[in-house]
Amino acid sequence: MTTDDLTAGVPADLVPLVERARARGSGAPSTVFATVGPELFEALRGSGFRRVAVQVPAGLTRGSRELAEKIRTEGRVDVVLVARACFGACDFPSAEEVPGVDASIVLGHSPIPNVRLPLPTYFVEMRHPGGDPNALADTLVAHGLPSPLGLVASVQHMDLIGPFEAAARARGIEFVTGQGDRRLTYPVQALGCNYTSAEQIAGRVRGFVFLGTGQFHPRGLAFAVDRPVWALDPLTGQLEPPIDRARLLRDRLLLIAQCRDARTWGILVSTFSGQNRSPTALALLRKARARGLVAEALVFGRLDPADLLGRDFDAYVNTACPRIALDDATLYPKPVLTPPEFLQAIGERPLSEYRFDTYH
Numbered sequence: 001m002t003t004d005d006l007t008a009g010v011p012a013d014l015v016p017l018v019e020r021a022r023a024r025g026s027g028a029p030s031t032v033f034a035t036v037g038p039e040l041f042e043a044l045r046g047s048g049f050r051r052v053a054v055q056v057p058a059g060l061t062r063g064s065r066e067l068a069e070k071i072r073t074e075g076r077v078d079v080v081l082v083a084r085a086c087f088g089a090c091d092f093p094s095a096e097e098v099p100g101v102d103a104s105i106v107l108g109h110s111p112i113p114n115v116r117l118p119l120p121t122y123f124v125e126m127r128h129p130g131g132d133p134n135a136l137a138d139t140l141v142a143h144g145l146p147s148p149l150g151l152v153a154s155v156q157h158m159d160l161i162g163p164f165e166a167a168a169r170a171r172g173i174e175f176v177t178g179q180g181d182r183r184l185t186y187p188v189q190a191l192g193c194n195y196t197s198a199e200q201i202a203g204r205v206r207g208f209v210f211l212g213t214g215q216f217h218p219r220g221l222a223f224a225v226d227r228p229v230w231a232l233d234p235l236t237g238q239l240e241p242p243i244d245r246a247r248l249l250r251d252r253l254l255l256i257a258q259c260r261d262a263r264t265w266g267i268l269v270s271t272f273s274g275q276n277r278s279p280t281a282l283a284l285l286r287k288a289r290a291r292g293l294v295a296e297a298l299v300f301g302r303l304d305p306a307d308l309l310g311r312d313f314d315a316y317v318n319t320a321c322p323r324i325a326l327d328d329a330t331l332y333p334k335p336v337l338t339p340p341e342f343l344q345a346i347g348e349r350p351l352s353e354y355r356f357d358t359y360h
Contacts, residue, residue, distance in 0.1 A: 028117040032110060032185075034127040036067060040105075043122065044075030049102035051078040053093050053119075057086045057108040060126070071105065084302075087321065088192055090274025094118050110155045110185040114360075115274040128156045131234030136211075137167035139239050145230065146206040148174040152190045152198050152221055154212035157234050161188055164211065164234075175209075176201045181360055190217045192323050193359035195224040202227055207242070216327075218243050223326060224356035249354050252326070252341065259335050259345040262314035264294040268336075270320035271301050277359075280339060281319040291346055305331040317342040322357035 033040045044052070054071060056064040064081055072079045080101060082093050089109035095118045098104070103120040111123050140149075149168075153161060165175050179187045180197035188197055190210065198208055198221055207228035210218045218231040222243035231240040265288050269281040281297055288295035298316075300307060303324060308316065315335040318325045325336045338357035343349040 028120045030111045030117055030121040030123055033122060033124045036070065036107070036124055036126075040122060040124060041071070041074035044071070044077050047103070049077055049120075051080065051101045052103045052105055053080045053082055053098040053101045054105045055082040055086050055093055055107065060107060067107070089123070090115060090193070090321070091272060092117065092121060092274065094273070108156070110189070112183050112191070112274060113185060114182045118273065125155050127159055128235070129159065131157065131160045131164075132237070133160060133163035133167040135237055136164055136232060136234060137171050137173065139232065139237055140168060140173055140209070141171050143239055145173065145209070147172065148176050148205050150198050150201050150205040150208040150225075150227070151175040151177050151188055152195065152208055152210045152217070153188050154190060154217060155186065157211050158186055158188070160211065160234055176205050183360055190221065192216060192220055193321055193357070195221050195356070196358060198225050199358065215240075219248070219327070220323065220356075222248060224358065253351055253354065255329065255335050256337065256341050256344050256351065259315045259337060260347070262293075262335075262345065264312065264314045266308070266311065266313040266316040267295055267297045268303065268316055268318045268320060269297050269299045270303070271299060272320070275320040277319040284317055284319070284339060284342060287346070287348070293346070305333065309333055315345070322359060325357075
């Protein structure tokens with residue numbers, strides 16, 4: 001059973017809630033730009049928009065004031081900076097969050113094709129021109145990486161994919177790439193909740209290279225595929241040792257086993273348009289109650305660990321971003337599982353078949 005199967009069998013009395021969840025967002029248009037540059041400014045000047053909200057990811061907050069000033073001056077629009085943290089392309093500003101604006105500018109992300117947008121949105125992917133494909137390919141050879149390899153990348157380094165593949169091929173290393181599903185804009189792309197471009201080809205490769213910075217995506221990729229995952233920083237040329245997948249799964253399986261005696265469950269449901277899986281949450285609620293367990297849905301916008309303090313639940317199931325459970329587990333007062341992990345905890349799936357909570 002996949003997590004998509006959980007959307008089946010929603011009780012009739014809960015259908016109106018599901019329909020309201022599906023109706024969120026106006027399906028506003030989006031436009032994609034590579035960088036904050038002349039094309040974006042020209043589009044803003046011709047848009048007729050008077051005021052736009054600019055959302056900046058954590059890595060760009062230090063320069064956000066200068067970016068806002070540049071957009072205001074060159075685009076000839078008033079700018080409001082969204083101050084709260086941004087967790088991805090699913091976490092764009094809502095119309096209620098930025099009242100009085102005509103559109104949003106989301107920096108550092110590409111659109112998620114199957115997510116409905118509440119406002120006209122300019123996605124600026126902040127493509128990075130850096131990285132020497134030949135030097136990067138030499139690094140793979142020097143470390144003896146096997147071939148063929150799967151290739152996954154963050155959107156900022158998509159322009160490096162073609163030259164890097166060619167340089168690797170010239171050195172005897174073949175890359176295999178996947179298209180991914182409807183949640184991904186580009187082949188090879190990684191989202192924190194979706195590595196289907198890798199999952200599609202896992203049986204054809206001996207390992208994966210993630211082209212990008214940081215450990216967030218390599219860690220998620222290691223959960224999703226049963227193959228070694230190396231992280232290659234295109235800016236420094238540093239190749240990290242493979243992610244210890246066995247340790248990641250051991251920690252999660254121990255937590256799942258601890259939840260097998262849980263009798264009361266909180267089903268966490270996000271109101272964010274890009275993270276709302278109400279049908280899945282409602283189906284999980286039904287499964288829990290059918291087994292004689294006590295279960296209630298808890299609705300939230302931005303989940304804070306303090307929100308769960310003092311509640312009389314033995315454990316929780318998170319239907320929002322899967323990384324809440326996988327990366328922030330130690331922050332919560334009680335165990336937080338993903339939907340596939342919950343199915344293992346209640347005995348519907350064996351512990352031996354771990355599955356990443358791929359968000360389709």
